Amino acid sequence: MLRTTAVVTAALLIAGGGVAQAADTVRLPAPTGPHRVGVTTLHLVDRDRLDPWPDAVGRNRELMATVFYPAHDVRSYPVAPQMTPGAAEKFAWLDVNHAHPELPKSGVDWAATRTHSHIGAPALPVRRPVLLYSPGAADPRTVNTALAEDLASRGYVVVSFDHPGETSEVEFPGGRVRIIALPADPRTNPDVFRAMIDTRLADTGFVLDRLEVLARGGNPDADGKALPKHLGRALDLRRIGMYGHSAGGTTAAEGMYEDRRIDAAVNLEGYLDHGTAQPGQPGELLPIARNGVDRPLLLLGTDGYRDARYDSSWAAMLAHGGRTTHREVTDATHWVFTDFAAMAPQFQAAGLMTEADRVKLVGAIAPTRSVPLVRGIVGSFFDRHLRR
Template identity: 85%
Template structure:
């Protein structure tokens, strides 16, 4: 969950004093499926819904989404960076300073990391199951590239989207970079957490609507930017799943409860209640935990991230039995479900991160175990329920 208060916004006032020198380029694990991966971005504007957060109040809600998909041919199409230069610059002083203090304060070129996905490559013209991804509070969608790419390489179309206003940074096609603007800490202000989750669910519903536009052969991008060839033919909207990390896991579970278009969901260690003014203490259960759900839900957690809120809301969800199941990654903690699982050990090996900070962020588990564990469990769950 979000670690700081509107203190993330206040971090803008801090001077960035990190060194300009960069460590060896951080590498993301290669996808393991049989397909090459293509990638594109969509700028989506919901003109019927005003943005709820203070920095954009009254303006139309706008989102950025990244679409990963099995490619027909990647020759001649460049490999995408994990982050754009502007997003990387903002991440390097805002997210590192305020959201993830365990990360190196200097010595990392956040813009240098490459993905394994090829920008604009034509999609394979075969209908594929679709997966949505919602990131944790404060985290950008780009910090779960590893899992998204792997799922795409296994034959899914993965649509990863931010929730602007509560994400450390979101860059739009015109060069604007929007930073976090929550008015208070959702851990201690249940009304903010409720507004955040309600906004995320509305974002999810809008993304699903726009995928229907895309599947009809139309272009949902706000500026009508060119789409990769065959992309609309790659979507099978009869088979849709969603996964999310932390607040994104909360979003995935509750969105499936609310929207029958979602057939299965994975909650990567997100609370299933609204919390209270006392951090970590249980609050009112979300409807999905109160009532249960009639479609498959995987609760996927770690042995290193526990509090009363987590224990009670997950226990309530599991008490319904039926379609809900649980898995645990051992010797791990909360951000092992993100790209940090592979990146933190590289920072430690380069002398940029202490062992204690690495364990605090992702646990002591080696990436050779954690990355295949998470990839395999999520893929197996969706293979079982969407294939």
């Protein structure tokens, strides 16, 4: 992923916490579970709902989802890239220059990083718990690939989906790329934040509806693409969890509150209120924070990401007691829950990122600690509540 002659000596977090040899490409940390991982994408079109954002007026809402799953056999099935070429091109423009200015401005081929998942490999025909993943505002689903792969290797089917119109870029079949088109900044406009969360919640329910079609033996892909063998037989929709980062964490928590199909949720540092016109100031609490919830919820944060809005909405949620728990990753900040936890140290070692920018993005925590820690906390939470 790095176009540079610098020798990359960063720890790449291979299973067991080892340190990778020097390399000239950025690598995602390998999954640690016993299963090899298969992957496919789904193009989903909601014929009963119009898209709410100004670049898609009058068009049906459409999503892209990536499904990671325990594979039966991966031989002869190619390894998937982290990003498609079209998405990578827009990511290099939008995310690097706007959403994440800490990232290298040059020297990076965002299309070059490979995953550990094999495209179209047949699934193990054993019913598995299903996990949904919702990314942070502006972030594409692809920047939380490593955690999804690890959960799939541990025996989950993970369905990661974008929220087009408020995601930096989403590539659809045929090479069509849709970029972010929010009418205002949701951090300073509570009406836009509310519309964004409402849209995300509707997206979540729609994805679950389409997974029910898949589990019954149907094909939910809008283009009728051939799906991996046994994929539908791998879904156990009696056991569903959801996790998300930032606004995706908000979505996971409130999604569980509103949809009884979701049995457990992990909020990776997402607000639980609607905010105000003043960034970081508390606003109206979401229903889950006002009323509590009767299913397991994990609030997983960092010690480097704090404001009044975060503190007050999480305190309100925790005040209900019950089945809500709180954990914290120290020496870390907001994007330690994404693939940047492993990437940023490699950029720094290659001379493409300063130490200050690395710390601002993911914290000072070493990737050999952060990646296994986050994987362990999230994986053990779902093991405890969905393995039955």
